[in-house]
Amino acid sequence: MLRTTSVDKPERFIGSALGTATQIGLGLGVALAYRGTGKLVVDVQPDGDLMFDAGALWTAAQSKLPMLVVMHNNRAYYNDWNHQIHLAQERERPVENAYIGQAINDPAPDFAGLARSMGWYAEGPIENPADIQPALQRAIKEVQAGRPALVDTITQFQ
Ligand SMILES: Cc1ncc(C[n+]2csc(CCOP(=O)(O)OP(=O)(O)O)c2C)c(N)n1
Numbered sequence: 001m002l003r004t005t006s007v008d009k010p011e012r013f014i015g016s017a018l019g020t021a022t023q024i025g026l027g028l029g030v031a032l033a034y035r036g037t038g039k040l041v042v043d044v045q046p047d048g049d050l051m052f053d054a055g056a057l058w059t060a061a062q063s064k065l066p067m068l069v070v071m072h073n074n075r076a077y078y079n080d081w082n083h084q085i086h087l088a089q090e091r092e093r094p095v096e097n098a099y100i101g102q103a104i105n106d107p108a109p110d111f112a113g114l115a116r117s118m119g120w121y122a123e124g125p126i127e128n129p130a131d132i133q134p135a136l137q138r139a140i141k142e143v144q145a146g147r148p149a150l151v152d153t154i155t156q157f158q
């Protein structure tokens with residue numbers, strides 16, 4: 001995010017994801033603050049964080065908050081998975097068990113389907129990078145028309 005965005009004013013970046021079910025809520029707050037200003041509010045949304053608070057999606061649709069959610073979907077609670085790998089090594093336990101409870105891929109949640117069910121415009125999951133730009137363009141049109149939109153993009157772990 002910081003490598004692809006020019007952060008030259010405080011309003012350009014509200015801070016790092018915390019993995020505490022707060023990312024989506026912070027995004028809603030920013031979208032509410034900027035509603036009606038014409039600014040495009042973008043929430044780069046980790047998958048695990050959204051698993052904790054799907055109801056936030058309904059709140060955004062109900063309140064007609066224009067915001068774009070772009071999912072950083074690594075199909076994992078990777079922060080915790082990484083800790084499990086380190087702890088397994090430290091305590092000489094099998095590292096191959098570290099994925100238990102941390103991978104979110106069997107089954108992989110359909111976040112676009114979840115968002116649509118709450119009244120959002122949504123696309124994805126997108127695995128081909130070439131498909132991202134046109135999906136973002138369609139989603140931004142929806143946001144500019146006053147509706148929240150989600151684009152579920154699949155990423156690597158880190
Ligand atoms: C309510 C709650 N449960 C558990 C945790 C522990 N925790 C911290 S980061 C994290 C993983 C978050 O996964 P995700 O949002 O997908 O981010 P990733 O590390 O995969 O980029 C978890 C489970 C937490 N912070 N808050």
Ligand SMILES: [Mg+2]
Nearest residue numbers: 047048076078
């Ligand atoms: Mg994740």
